[in-house]
Amino acid sequence: MKLLSAKNDSYCIHLWRTLHSSGNLIYINNYAIYPPIREGGPTENEEETLKVPHHYARATRWLAALATMIAPLGALADYKWNFPEPVTPIARDTLKIHNEFMLIITALFVAVFAIMIYSMARHRKSLGHQPAKFTGPTGRLQWFWALVPFGILLFIDFVLMGIPAVHAILDMEDTKTKADMVLKVTGMQWKWQYEYPEAGVKFISTMATPREQIADKEAKGEHYLLEVDNPVVLPVGKKVRVLLTSTDVIHTWWVPQFGTKRDAIPGFLRETWVKIEKPGTYRGQCAELCGKDHGFMPVVVHAVSEPEYLAWLEQKKAEQSAGAAGADRAWSKDELLAKGKEVYEKQCVVCHQPNGQGLPPAFPALSGSKVVNGSLLSPDGKLLKNSHVDRVLNGKDGTAMQAFKNTLSDVELAAVITFERNALGNSKGDMIQPAQIKALR
Secondary structure, eight states: OEEEOOSSHHHHHHHHHHTTTTOOOEEETTEEEOOOSSSSOOOHHHHTTTEEEHHHHHHHHHHHHHHHHHGGGGGOTTOOSSOOOOOSHHHHHHHHHHHHHHHHHHHHHHHHHHHHHHHHHHTOGGGTOOOOOOSSOOSHHHHHHHHHHHHHHHHIIIIIIHHHHHHHHHHHHOOSTTOOEEEEEEEETTEEEEEETTTTEEEEEOBOSOHHHHTTSSOOOTTTTOOBSSOEEEETTOOEEEEEEESSSOEEEEEGGGTEEEEEOBTOOEEEEEOOOSOEEEEEEEOSOOSTTGGGOEEEEEEEOHHHHHHHHHHHHHHHHHHHHHTTSOOOHHHHHHHHHHHHHHHTHHHHOTTSOOBTTTBOOOTTOTTTTSOSSOTTSOOOTTSHHHHHHHOOTTSSOOOOTTTSOHHHHHHHHHHHHHSTTOOOOOOOOHHHHHHHO
């Protein structure tokens, strides 16, 4: 685009003849000339039509800019302006109420602003109107226009909006009526523990996104930061009573398509419920600022048919039985180191880092640590206070070091303790057996 100026239209036509093949939009004083891309210049009859008033040219520029901004939106194929698809009664009810409220609010917005704009235009000073001087309603008509809108707002707030909202809240809080099963969710930095009390199944779910992706050393995956090693599995069409608590700080268990978002608070047992109506995989995350790795605490739920759920439950029971049986046999040091490395990368690496250097002072280094390199057990095989084994089993009050006694199996505990003492720059050379951990519980 070329921005030019000229003193008269003759000079404009001269410039047109000079730049006729450029195809550019030429601005000359208050005119914009559009030279066609062709040989020769304009004819005498065309010269007048080549001159366009400047305000038309300005409008053209605005339209072109708008088109430039809108064009990339075509690439946002997955962008959605609404809620995610609801798959539970609570989510459907929430979306329905939201849409109704938006219609009511939009109607009020349009009506109020239409009256305001009309009043300002109709009674403006340029038409001879003088500002009124009053402090409140003085006549019946003024009282009518003051009280009637107020009454309409009360009706909208307490009837049109209030009744559906109260119904939704009561339904949301009714966790026990016709509940088919219970799922206990325990939040901890930065993972979830899931327990099926009736089935005796319990496991930890941690984020499965590779650290290389987080560090931008690899391309981001399809479900970046929203993938786990052990997803929750729930049956479709069953009302699941969800109990929530936490072992350290406040977390929030949130799956958008379920319409549920409930805090997990240390020392309290909160409740909500879900009844998934459609099979599929649903993803969410902790929605509470819960510390350094708050963004790495995803929730993944697989909703399956009841036969698939029962088969999965039996598989989990078998895995737990095998893990319990593993505590009764002697493990070699190499076996414990291999298993311990796996447990460390899932449970410990977030705080203590892959190299064991930690993030002092909140997360102390394990490499060269006096605790890790101290005595394993007492001479008679008892637990030593503040020893390495005690710290892993029972944690440390007032710090981010949590107790793993109730979240990891005997094999996992023995393996990760052995690994930390013989890796990450440490070389104690000793080991602890799962059977010893079992005896210390």
